Amino acid sequence: MIEPILHLRRELHQYPELSAKEADTAGRIVRFFTPLAADSIVEGLGGHGVAVVFGGKVAGPTILLRCELDAVPIQELSQRDYRSTRAGISHSCGHDGHMAILAAVGAELAASPPERGRVVLLFQPAEETGCGAAAVLHDPRFAAIRPDFAFALHNLPGVPLGQVIVRRGAFNCASRGMTIRLSGSTAHAAQPESGRSPARAMCRLIQGLSLLPPGIAEQGETAFATVVGAELGKKAFGTAPGEAEIWCTLRSESDATMARLVRFSEQLAAEHAGEDGLTVSIACQDVFAATINSESAVQRVREVVAPETLTFAERPFRWSEDFGLITASCEGALIGIGAGEELPALHNPQYDFPEALIPPAKALFLRLIQRCLTGGGSCEAMKNKGPSLPRFPLAVWMAIALLVIDDTSQLSLPGLI
Numbered sequence: 462m463i464e465p466i467l468h469l470r471r472e473l474h475q476y477p478e479l480s481a482k483e484a485d486t487a488g489r490i491v492r493f494f495t496p497l498a499a500d501s502i503v504e505g506l507g508g509h510g511v512a513v514v515f516g517g518k519v520a521g522p523t524i525l526l527r528c529e530l531d532a533v534p535i536q537e538l539s540q541r542d543y544r545s546t547r548a549g550i551s552h553s554c555g556h557d558g559h560m561a562i563l564a565a566v567g568a569e570l571a572a573s574p575p576e577r578g579r580v581v582l583l584f585q586p587a588e589e590t591g592c593g594a595a596a597v598l599h600d601p602r603f604a605a606i607r608p609d610f611a612f613a614l615h616n617l618p619g620v621p622l623g624q625v626i627v628r629r630g631a632f633n634c635a636s637r638g639m640t641i642r643l644s645g646s647t648a649h650a651a652q653p654e655s656g657r658s659p660a661r662a663m664c665r666l667i668q669g670l671s672l673l674p675p676g677i678a679e680q681g682e683t684a685f686a687t688v689v690g691a692e693l694g695k696k697a698f699g700t701a702p703g704e705a706e707i708w709c710t711l712r713s714e715s716d717a718t719m720a721r722l723v724r725f726s727e728q729l730a731a732e733h734a735g736e737d738g739l740t741v742s743i744a745c746q747d748v749f750a751a752t753i754n755s756e757s758a759v760q761r762v763r764e765v766v767a768p769e770t771l772t773f774a775e776r777p778f779r780w781s782e783d784f785g786l787i788t789a790s791c792e793g794a795l796i797g798i799g800a801g802e803e804l805p806a807l808h809n810p811q812y813d814f815p816e817a818l819i820p821p822a823k824a825l826f827l828r829l830i831q832r833c834l835t836g837g838g839s840c841e842a843m844k845n846k847g848p849s850l851p852r853f854p855l856a857v858w859m860a861i862a863l864l865v866i867d868d869t870s871q872l873s874l875p876g877l878i
């Protein structure tokens with residue numbers, strides 16, 4: 462089955478689509494799954510989302526595994542024969558690989574459906590803009606596939622291939638894009654005093670946003686605002702400006718701190734605008750809640766991953782994800798999985814998803830399915846499930862062990878037990 466999976470991954474890579482425009486990508490996913498006889502395929506979920514459902518013989522819990530359909534607005538720099546064919550768009554976040562992993566899981570489920578419960582493979586739209594998970598959750602058809610457990614993974618360049626990283630509580634940061642518009646009135650550049658220019662307020666505000674007062678974040682927590690751009694007036698040398706915009710990204714480890722950060726930014730903008738007789742308007746976009754991993758979901762990950770392959774992150778990752786909206790209403794966890802130490806960073810124009818990650822990531826998801834639906838899949842359960850062994854004296858067993866020890870070291874998938 463590996464060949465069709467690799468073919469799908471490279472085809473997805475060649476034809477990337479931006480958030481909320483993933484119609485062709487969704488079509489490719491549906492065409493892949495149509496011959497695999499899933500119980501149902503839900504299309505157009507929250508936009509272009511696709512949910513593929515595999516049911517067991519008897520009723521039981523539902524586990525949802527999520528990947529993302531969208532690519533990013535980055536020009537790929539590569540000579541690979543499967544490089545992006547679309548100018549300025551590429552799968553530089555590895556979502557093509559995440560889709561291939563779920564396709565590989567689906568192929569396994571088609572051959573060997575779950576005994577009990579249901580598996581929902583969710584190909585979510587518009588993750589990069591933070592709109593997709595909310596749109597899927599608001600789709601009335603989501604009620605029929607609402608999960609008891611939900612897991613998603615993201616590949617992590619710079620981390621050894623297959624190394625699994627989890628965290629109890631916040632796994633990554635909340636963030637939101639904020640546009641602050643300052644409005645005054647234009648004037649002739651020879652008589653700027655007759656207008657109301659936002660230039661000085663804009664400068665003070667940019668400085669103020671980079672110096673957050675103590676107390677906004679909880680003890681030891683990270684919170685900050687990054688000014689990503691600004692615009693003042695026009696390139697018209699005879700006119701003093703009347704409008705300015707500041708674009709900044711707010712980021713924090715918890716939603717509570719984000720609420721304080723938003724209030725602080727709004728108050729600061731109103732204060733500086735008021736001092737110069739300007740009006741202010743604020744709009745937010747790309748809003749991401751922090752992804753909170755539940756204790757029991759992390760425990761299940763811990764039970765299916767070899768201890769030497771599992772790392773508990775000390776702090777949440779600074780990037781954001783909209784999977785937190787899905788885990789907010791069920792037992793769930795976002796998992797990081799190493800994509801290799803030499804790989805370029807996510808969103809780097811030279812990044813390319815490492816296909817060697819597909820087998821261990823697929824195995825991780827299959828273990829989680831088994832663990833959540835049947836209680837199996839854990840280290841202990843797997844040990845207890847082995848065939849009963851013939852009774853030999855201890856010395857005979859030791860001789861057998863010495864003979865096979867080299868072979869058995871290669872039997873397990875990298876990083877997974």
Ligand SMILES: [Zn+2]
Pocket residue numbers: 533554589807808
């Ligand atoms: Zn990304």
Ligand SMILES: [Zn+2]
Pocket residue numbers: 554555556615
């Ligand atoms: Zn991503």
